[in-house]
Amino acid sequence: MVYLIGVILFLGAALFVGYPLFKAESKKEATETNQETQVNQAVIRSMLEELELDYEMGNISEEDCRELDAKYRAELN
Amino acid sequence: MADLGYTTLILALVFAVYSAIASAVSVRNKSPELAASARNGIIAVFIFFTLALEIMLYALITNDFDIKLVALHSSEDMPFIYKLTALYSDKAGSLMFWGWLISVFAVVLTFQKRRAFNGIMRYATGILSIILVFFLVLVTIGLDVFEESPTSVMSGLGQTYQHTAMLIHPLLLFLGFAGFAIVFAFALGSLLSGHNSNDWTGAIRRWALFSWCTLGIANLVGAWWAWDVGNWGGYWAWDPVENAGLMPWLLATALVHSIAIQHKRGYLKPWTILLAVFTFVFTLLSPFITHGGLEESPLHGFNNSPVPPYVLSFIIIILAGSAGAIAWRRQYLVNEAKPQSLISREGAFLFTNLILVLIVLFVFFGTIIPGLAEDLANREVAIERDFFDRTAGPTLLVLVFLMGICPLLGWRKSSSALFRHNAIFPFLASSIATMVILISGIGNWYALAALVCGFPLFTILQEWFRGTRTRHRTKGENHLLAFLLLIWRNRPRYGGFIVHIGIILITIGVIGSSLYPDDFMVNVMWAGGSVLLLGAIIAFWPERQRKVSTPRLA
Numbered sequence: 001m002v003y004l005i006g007v008i009l010f011l012g013a014a015l016f017v018g019y020p021l022f023k024a025e026s027k028k029e030a031t032e033t034n035q036e037t038q039v040n041q042a043v044i045r046s047m048l049e050e051l052e053l054d055y056e057m058g059n060i061s062e063e064d065c066r067e068l069d070a071k072y073r074a075e076l077n
Numbered sequence: 078m079a080d081l082g083y084t085t086l087i088l089a090l091v092f093a094v095y096s097a098i099a100s101a102v103s104v105r106n107k108s109p110e111l112a113a114s115a116r117n118g119i120i121a122v123f124i125f126f127t128l129a130l131e132i133m134l135y136a137l138i139t140n141d142f143d144i145k146l147v148a149l150h151s152s153e154d155m156p157f158i159y160k161l162t163a164l165y166s167d168k169a170g171s172l173m174f175w176g177w178l179i180s181v182f183a184v185v186l187t188f189q190k191r192r193a194f195n196g197i198m199r200y201a202t203g204i205l206s207i208i209l210v211f212f213l214v215l216v217t218i219g220l221d222v223f224e225e226s227p228t229s230v231m232s233g234l235g236q237t238y239q240h241t242a243m244l245i246h247p248l249l250l251f252l253g254f255a256g257f258a259i260v261f262a263f264a265l266g267s268l269l270s271g272h273n274s275n276d277w278t279g280a281i282r283r284w285a286l287f288s289w290c291t292l293g294i295a296n297l298v299g300a301w302w303a304w305d306v307g308n309w310g311g312y313w314a315w316d317p318v319e320n321a322g323l324m325p326w327l328l329a330t331a332l333v334h335s336i337a338i339q340h341k342r343g344y345l346k347p348w349t350i351l352l353a354v355f356t357f358v359f360t361l362l363s364p365f366i367t368h369g370g371l372e373e374s375p376l377h378g379f380n381n382s383p384v385p386p387y388v389l390s391f392i393i394i395i396l397a398g399s400a401g402a403i404a405w406r407r408q409y410l411v412n413e414a415k416p417q418s419l420i421s422r423e424g425a426f427l428f429t430n431l432i433l434v435l436i437v438l439f440v441f442f443g444t445i446i447p448g449l450a451e452d453l454a455n456r457e458v459a460i461e462r463d464f465f466d467r468t469a470g471p472t473l474l475v476l477v478f479l480m481g482i483c484p485l486l487g488w489r490k491s492s493s494a495l496f497r498h499n500a501i502f503p504f505l506a507s508s509i510a511t512m513v514i515l516i517s518g519i520g521n522w523y524a525l526a527a528l529v530c531g532f533p534l535f536t537i538l539q540e541w542f543r544g545t546r547t548r549h550r551t552k553g554e555n556h557l558l559a560f561l562l563l564i565w566r567n568r569p570r571y572g573g574f575i576v577h578i579g580i581i582l583i584t585i586g587v588i589g590s591s592l593y594p595d596d597f598m599v600n601v602m603w604a605g606g607s608v609l610l611l612g613a614i615i616a617f618w619p620e621r622q623r624k625v626s627t628p629r630l631a
Contacts, residue, residue, distance in 0.1 A: 006084040013092060013121040020113035040276060049343060050567065051488075056551060057543040060487035061495055068488065 044076045079144050079223040086173075086222070089125035089180075090213040091205050093568030094117045100203030112199050114599035116187050119202060122209055123180040130177050133170065135220070146170050148226040159239050165247040167237055168382050169222035172364065174247075179205070182284075186259050190280060196262075197277060200470035201266035208258050211391045219387045242302035249295035250322060254360040256288025257325065257353075259495050260332070261428055264353035265399060268406045275413075278340040278349065285336055291331045311590075315465040320444045323365040324437050325359040331433040332356050337569060338426050340519070342488065343413030345423075347403075347428055350410060354399040359437075361392050366444070393559075417490040425483035432476045439468040474529045477584050480577045481533030484540050502539050507531030526588045530581045537574045544571075 048069065055065040096118030103111035133146070137160045142148040149171070150163035165171040183205040191198050216222040267277040284381055299322060304312035313319060332352040335345045365388040403410065416423040442458045450458035454495075485491075485499040510527040541560065548559035564571040607616040 002080040002084055005081060006088065009085070009125070010088055010091070013088065013124070017092060017095065017114055017117045017121050020110050020117060021457065023110070040274065041155065043275075043279070043341060049572070053567070054487060056547040058495070058538070059485070060497065061492050064487060064490065064492070 021028050041076060044072050048076075078132060078136055078141055079225055081222040082136075083217065083221065085125045085128040086213060088215060089122045089129065089328060092121040093209040093213055093549065094123065094352050096122065097206035097210060100199060100206060104199050104504070112195075112202070114190065115202050115206070117277065119180070119183050119187055119206065119209075122206075122213075123184045126173075126177045126180045126209075126213075130164075130173065133164060133173070134161060137161060137603045144226055145224045146222060147225040154240070154607055162244050162247070165251070166243075167222075168367075168384065169220035169224075171247065171251070171386070172212060172220070173216045173222045175251045175254055176209060178251050179212065179258045180209055182255050182259045183209070183262075186263065186284075188511060190263070191534075194267075194272075194277060194280060196270040197263060197266040197272055199266075200269040201262040204262040204265055205258065208262065211387075211496075215384060215387055219383055230319050237306045240302055240306060242298050242305065246295050246298040246302060249291045249298065250363075253288045253290075253292025253295055253329075254325070254363065256284055256291065257329065257357050257360050260285050260288060260351050261357035264350055265402055266313055268350055268409060269402050270407055271406060273409055275339050275343050275346075278336045282333075282336050282340065285329065285333050289326070289333050292322065292326045296326055313587075315440075315443070317366045317448075318363075318443045320440050321359075321363040324362070324440055324444075325356050327433050327437050327440075328352055328356040328359055331430040334426050334429055337573075338423060345427065345430070346412050346414065347410045348427075350399075350403065352430075354395070357462060358392055358395055361388055361395070365392070414435050414489075416488070420486065420493075421490050422483060422486045422488050425479060429476065429479055429483070432472055434478070436469050439472065440465065443468070460554075470591075473584065474525075477581060478529050478532060480580070481536040484574070486538055487580050499539075500536075503532050503535035506535040515630065526585055530585050533577060534581050534629065537577060540574065541571070 051060070051065060051068055051072065054060050055062070060068075086098040087617070096115045099111050099115035099118060103115055133144075135141075135143050136147050137151055138157070140147065140151065140153050142151075146167045146169060147163070150166045151160050155163070163170070165174045186205075187198065187202065190201075263277065263281045263284070266272075296319075299319065300312040303314070303319075328351075332349070333350055335349040337565075338345045340351045365385050418424065419427070433614075443464050447458050447460055450456045481503055485496055485503075487495070507528050510531045511524045514524040514527050541563070544563040545556055548554055548563055549556055552559065552562075554562060605616065607614050607620065609615075
């Protein structure tokens with residue numbers, strides 16, 4: 001009985017696992033480049049916000065703030 | 078019942094092996110169909126693993142003492158909840174539960190990241206399949222989790238393990254351990270796929286934080302159990318089993334810092350990968366240690382287990398595979414931005430990682446040396462808790478002090494004039510606290526604690542105060558709103574400060590309880606007799622062997 005259940009379970013799972021091999025995969029998968037660019041821009045924007053806060057709180061000098069601000073904005077563009 | 082459970086585990090093993098092979102071939106042939114089939118393979122593993130787990134839980138609930146695990150760890154008169162948790166009281170049951178959690182997380186990760194990180198996921202699916210194969214081999218071949226009991230004599234769960242902490246501690250521990258398998262697979266997948274961007278760190282950050290949190294809480298709950306049961310001499314005894322939970326947590330602490338820096342600055346790339354590998358490897362050391370791989374541990378009854386050689390072999394495979402991947406893809410581990418000076422926030426993060434790794438090395442060698450000396454030289458070497466207190470203790474204090482330095486530094490470089498200006502308040506405030514404690518005669522060590530812990534605490538308070546004031550001035554928000562929005566808009570930074578305050582409080586507690594213990598000797602001559610001691614009632618019940626008072630003295 002256990003063997004019969006085992007064989008039925010195996011066949012069911014094999015159909016499920018093998019199904020994609022007989023079906024062309026959807027092309028919906030987003031290109032990684034788009035995702036990458038969006039994430040990178042979000043990170044740079046958060047860095048710019050943090051830089052502004054750090055400057056206003058007096059954690060970095062005006063000169064360093066200007067230099068880093070120019071660098072981040074160049075990366076954003 | 079046992080046969081059906083074993084069969085489902087064997088089926089899970091078959092599909093895990095298929096999924097690993099299909100992932101490897103899909104990477105080689107760039108076949109999306111085969112990659113999708115491998116993903117379905119992972120889902121099949123999860124389904125069969127879940128079936129096996131449900132069969133075991135059913136056996137525990139229905140008192141099926143024909144299964145050895147049930148007979149050894151359960152009994153008819155045990156409360157229902159402890160019948161369920163008897164699962165992870167067993168050496169094979171705990172491994173089955175851990176493996177099942179990895180299969181759950183693997184399915185979640187597959188659905189979460191398959192679109193955005195398709196390239197990484199092809200490798201990660203393969204790596205997770207290999208990890209699942211390992212766990213399934215352990216619970217079917219290494220140890221048969223559904224092994225039949227030669228007699229139907231029930232032993233039940235030991236009284237000390239029928240404790241609320243023991244319901245929570247293993248659950249959280251395995252959640253953390255399973256989470257780090259996901260972090261490891263995704264990190265190595267990003268390297269193997271040549272993913273030349275830091276966005277993957279943002280994708281895995283929540284997994285790392287979740288695992289770090291659960292493992293940290295698990296360690297604290299374990300300490301609570303040790304304290305409450307009271308048989309191990311306090312809440313932390315530097316026992317190998319305790320160290321096995323602490324070491325991956327320390328490495329994970331460095332890992333979450335590295336992930337944050339790589340995500341923001343493209344710095345510490347090699348650190349992130351290495352820490353992901355070693356955090357996972359150190360989670361595997363836990364079953365190696367608890368199953369008697371080093372020496373017999375008094376904390377868990379898992380000695381004389383066949384598991385250690387399997388674990389050691391798998392650790393070697395993981396280390397060799399990771400070393401090969403790093404050597405092959407080393408060009409992707411070059412830091413994009415280097416700080417202009419080590420006196421910068423990046424430099425402070427690097428130094429933090431170094432200190433954490435140093436603490437792990439102290440704990441690691443203190444843990445393995447006695448076992449190694451016995452195995453290799455047949456000599457008995459005892460490492461007392463003094464070794465850990467004298468090495469890891471001071472290093473931890475340096476780390477806590479560093480928590481106060483880091484927020485005062487800027488990215489890339491910091492001017493010494495600005496640093497001095499920002500450090501004046503925390504330095505003066507902690508110095509005053511130190512002086513007050515010294516003068517009031519509370520104790521020299523508390524004075525040191527006030528200096529070491531006060532500096533980062535006042536730095537954090539200063540950061541909150543300045544940030545709130547700045548938002549109030551520049552955005553026109555009232556002070557309460559400015560404070561709340563300061564934290565909400567900068568969650569990684571200010572959330573990190575809240576965690577740091579927690580660590581500071583733990584440090585103060587550890588210093589106080591370690592250096593100022595209250596030891597009393599009282600004689601109670603008869604069973605049921607009690608004495609009143611500093612407001613606590615201490616009663617003597619020989620059959621229970623535990624205190625009944627609730628107030629704590631230290």
